[in-house]
Amino acid sequence: xxxxxxxxxxxxxxxxxxxxxxxxxxxxxxxxxxxxxxxxxxxxxxxxxxxxxxxxxxxxxxxxxxx
Amino acid sequence: xxxxxxxxxxxxxxxxxxxxxxxxxxxxxxxxxxxxxxxxxxxxxxxxxxxxxxxxxxxxxxxxxxxxxxxxxxxxxxxxxxxxxxxxxxxxxxxxxxxxxxxxxxxxxxxxxxxxxxxxxxxxxxxxxxxxxxxxxxxxxxxxxxxxxxxxxxxxxxxxxxxxxxxxxxxxxxxxxxxxxxxxxxxxxxxxxxxxxxxxxxxxxxxxxxxxxxxxxxxxxxxxxxxxxxxxxxxxxxxxxxxxxxxxxxxxxxxxxxxx
Numbered sequence: 001x002x003x004x005x006x007x008x009x010x011x012x013x014x015x016x017x018x019x020x021x022x023x024x025x026x027x028x029x030x031x032x033x034x035x036x037x038x039x040x041x042x043x044x045x046x047x048x049x050x051x052x053x054x055x056x057x058x059x060x061x062x063x064x065x066x067x
Numbered sequence: 068x069x070x071x072x073x074x075x076x077x078x079x080x081x082x083x084x085x086x087x088x089x090x091x092x093x094x095x096x097x098x099x100x101x102x103x104x105x106x107x108x109x110x111x112x113x114x115x116x117x118x119x120x121x122x123x124x125x126x127x128x129x130x131x132x133x134x135x136x137x138x139x140x141x142x143x144x145x146x147x148x149x150x151x152x153x154x155x156x157x158x159x160x161x162x163x164x165x166x167x168x169x170x171x172x173x174x175x176x177x178x179x180x181x182x183x184x185x186x187x188x189x190x191x192x193x194x195x196x197x198x199x200x201x202x203x204x205x206x207x208x209x210x211x212x213x214x215x216x217x218x219x220x221x222x223x224x225x226x227x228x229x230x231x232x233x234x235x236x237x238x239x240x241x242x243x244x245x246x247x248x249x250x251x252x253x254x255x256x257x258x259x260x261x262x263x264x265x266x267x268x269x270x271x272x273x274x275x276x277x278x279x280x281x282x283x284x285x286x287x288x289x290x291x292x293x294x295x296x297x298x299x300x301x302x303x304x305x306x307x308x309x310x311x312x313x314x315x316x317x318x319x320x321x322x323x324x325x326x327x
Contacts, residue, residue, distance in 0.1 A: 006111040028112055032121055034150035039142055041149035059111065061150055063121035065093075066108025066134045067083030067221070067271035 003056040019058075020047040028060045035060050069266065071244060072159075072191055072212065074130055076103050079261070080291045081132065081246065082284065083271025090123055092280050097127060100284035104130045106161055106269065108137075109150055132193060134161040139174075141181045148185055160185060161193045161215070161248075171221040171249075175202045179209065186210030195248050198232035200239060207243055214240070215248035215269065218260065222272040224252025227259055237264045254283075254290035261294025262302060 002011045005026060012025065019042060023029040035042045036059040042050050052058065069076040081104040087093040097105060105124070124131075133151035138144040141164065148160045162181055166174025173195050179202065182192045186209055194206050198216040206214060216236060219225035227233060228250070237245060246267040247260040257268045268291050277283035 030112065030118070032118070032154055033112060034109065034154045036146050036150060039146055041146050041153075043153060061109040061154075062112045062118070063124075063154060064108045064110040065083075065085035065087075065120055066106050066136055067085045 001052070001054050003052055003054065003058060005058050006060060015054075017052045018048055019050040019052055022052050022058070023047065023060065030062065033060050033062050071104075071267075076130075078102055078288055078291070079267040079295055080257070080284075080288045081106065081267055081269035082274060083269070084120075084124065085271055086275040087280055088275075090120060093275075094123060094127070095281045096274055096284035097129070099281050100288040102284065102288065103128070104132055106132045106134050106271070107155065108134050109147060109154065130159070131155045131157055132159050132161050133157070134195075135163045138164050139166075140164070141177050141184065144177075144181045145184055148190060152190070158189055159191050159193065161195060163195045173197060173217075175199065178202070179205055182206055182211055183209040193246070198229055198236060200232070200235055203236055203240060203243075207240065211243075213244040213246065215246045217249040218247050218256065219250030221249040223250050224273055225250055226252055226256035230259070230263070233260065233265070234263055251287075254286045257287050258290040258294035258297070261291055262297050264298050267291070 001015055001017060002009060010026065019035065037050065038057050069079055078101045080100065080102055082097060082102045083106045084093055087096065133155050135144040135147040138147055144162060144164050151160060152158060162178060162185065164174050164177040164181055166172055175197060178194055178196060182194050185192050192211050193213050193215050194211055195215050196202055196206065203214050216233060218227045244266045246269055247265050248269040251257050251268060251270045252273050260268055270287065274280050274284045274287060
């Protein structure tokens with residue numbers, strides 16, 4: 001399955017992946033991250049039930065300096 | 068003491084956390100100036116990026132104001148606000164929706180739409196806006212209790228380009244918290260805004276780009292405090308002509324008298 005993580009194409013073997021599995025597999029499961037899937041927010045409580053589909057756009061963000 | 072929403076705040080200076088020479092300089096700028104509210108952002112994860120920054124900041128007694136910097140649409144900004152609320156555990160959001168990349172001028176139409184959505188969802192929206200009165204009134208109408216008009220474009224250091232507009236906002240919106248956001252370059256410019264009756268000043272570049280950011284943060288903090296105290300103490304009215312401050316009565320060698 002191909003999808004996009006933070007703008008870069010990624011590929012995982014198999015067709016059914018849940019968000020929690022994707023984040024864990026790609027070393028993105030840090031304490032302070034938040035996720036948007038196809039530009040919509042996904043709460044942490046939904047990571048285990050949210051399926052990732054072929055071609056999805058995943059954004060994973062973390063705190064940074066800002067003005 | 069300044070009451071901002073449900074918080075009691077001692078310092079009316081809000082500080083951005085970006086572009087400092089080092090994390091230690093950022094920390095000392097915050098601590099030594101006494102700042103209690105800082106802005107933060109969300110960016111894509113990368114190798115070890117961000118974690119040191121956040122681990123350092125979260126240990127300080129601060130209120131965090133996440134921004135939606137870089138967003139160009141309502142959808143992006145609303146989603147960023149949702150992510151910020153989860154990470155920073157706050158319903159405060161500095162709503163930035165850029166309409167022009169050259170000036171980094173906010174898009175007033177998208178800002179209004181985004182503010183309405185986020186206010187309805189229970190956010191406390193701090194909209195970064197131009198100094199337009201009608202926009203300000205419409206933002207208040209959709210539930211904003213705080214407005215953040217620019218002084219001049221972000222990072223320009225040009226100071227208050229349109230004092231008339233900022234004065235107008237202050238006079239026409241007496242019950243709204245007004246914080247000047249963006250464009251301040253000198254402590255005297257922050258004092259000018261505070262003397263107008265503004266409730267606070269938010270800045271970043273003027274401090275982070277200074278030769279001595281820690282010293283500059285302290286200078287701005289003092290200027291903001293001085294300006295506010297001046298406003299609260301009641302500024303004298305401007306006069307068209309001079310009026311002597313030293314009593315006239317009893318002046319020796321009074322020029323109205325004839326001397327031999």
